Amino acid sequence: MDVRQLWLRFEPYHDVTYFTPESRAATDALGCQGGWMGYFGMRAAPLGAASPELVTAVFYNFAPRKVARALPDAWAVATPAAFLEARLRGVDGALRRLLGEVDTPEIAELASLARDAALAAPIAGRPLAAANRALPWPEEPHLALWHACTILRESRGDGHVAALVAHGVGPCQALALYAREHSLDPAYMRAARGWSEEEWEAADVPGDLAAVERATDEAARAPWEGLGAARTSRFVDLMTPLALRIASGNEAMRVNPMALDPVRELAVPGWNT
Template identity: 85%
Template sequence: MEARQLWLRFEPYHDVTYFTPESRAATDALGCKGGWMGYFGMRAAPLGVASPELVTAVFYNFAPRMVRRALPDAWSVATPSEYLRARLQGVDGALRRLLGSVDTPDIAEAASLGRRAALASEVAGRPLAAANRALPWPIEPHLALWQACTILREARGDGHVAALVAAGIGPCQALALYAREHSLDPAYMRTARGWTVEEWEAVADLPGDLPAVEAATDAAAMSPWEVLGETGTKRFIDLMTPLALRIAEANEAMRVNPMALDPVRELAVPGWNT
């Protein structure tokens, strides 16, 4: 199984962290000024009171000015611990709405497999994965599964950043290459990450072997699944596929996204929800 196919299963489950009404309500209740302050506060919270420079470095593809609009002000609104509680609250509400019942044997089994995989993730040189893996595990299986998906997602993302750096592809350039390869609207991609027209145009025509970067990212993301083995990995895929599809179909906030993520199209399984 290719690493991208695994990513397609756990990414939608992780993405409820930020892109749902429940998530926005949780950070609004903290006093955040807009959704992006909530996003940066929740995603950076495992790192502690992180500076905008640190967050810009580890998130990689956001323009520094976009990060500075949220940080460090977000830490005067709430502490990292409060952001962590808020994101778990938002995740819980979103998953209960999107999935209906969350107290199922399949979710409990997926959580057990996902935790094994997440604990086997390589975290050396992967700051976001390491910081999330150091957090306490939720007791409820649907939230433990979310924690596992978050660690796996951030581990893959950290590896992707390392591959981009090794290839000499800068943050804005990476977005421009990705937009071109996936036929995404350049204006949307530029705006979603805070780059100016001038910054985008300066790198839009630069060469870069993005397929090689994606291949390196996939290769670096396989260690958790080697630990689970073929049987465990296949079982995790079978359990996560209907969850990913249900979330992707119901989560309207992810209809258009900078990752070109479309599980409904890429994972469609005839009769999966009948």
């Protein structure tokens, strides 16, 4: 079971949370000053009115000053509960636009599969996964599927942070290594996460990123082992066309700090070898 191929299928569905016109409109309506305040407010809201120090720690690869430009000011703009409502409105609008029809038997089946996988995802030592799992499940299947994908995504992300820490790879160093490995523009990566050129150059030192990725994948197996091979295969069959449709229609997937290219990568055979 190639858990990275599974990640490629649920990550695009989750990513509509932040980087779509509907998401931006929802946080602008709250009074946010810029897209990044909306991003930090929506993603951190499951933690409550978290401090910038806490958010910097759990998000890991953002420069502290970038987080501090958005938090705690975001909590003066709107409560965490209001940010949670806004992100759900944005997700609903984005999915309806990108998918067209969301009231389908396939999405209802996917929501059930993904929920069972998400409930099998580890949350011990994984604060973002635990905080999202504690939220109420949306009733509509396309939103329940999004909620499950969000738990799966944050569980994997929390595990990735643990792997980085265990292998001694710092926040800026991880970005520099990843940018070099995936031929990403260093200037773009620095701007996306708020690091200075001097900080980047100081952090651009060797590190075993391949070992980190292996540890991340290994720590992300539990949801799919819990779901079982047959139901995981069914999840892949149903989720692949949705991921491709979203990735093709979401401009944020063109360039992103994760070097995520589902349109290209989902064509790679052998996901279950």
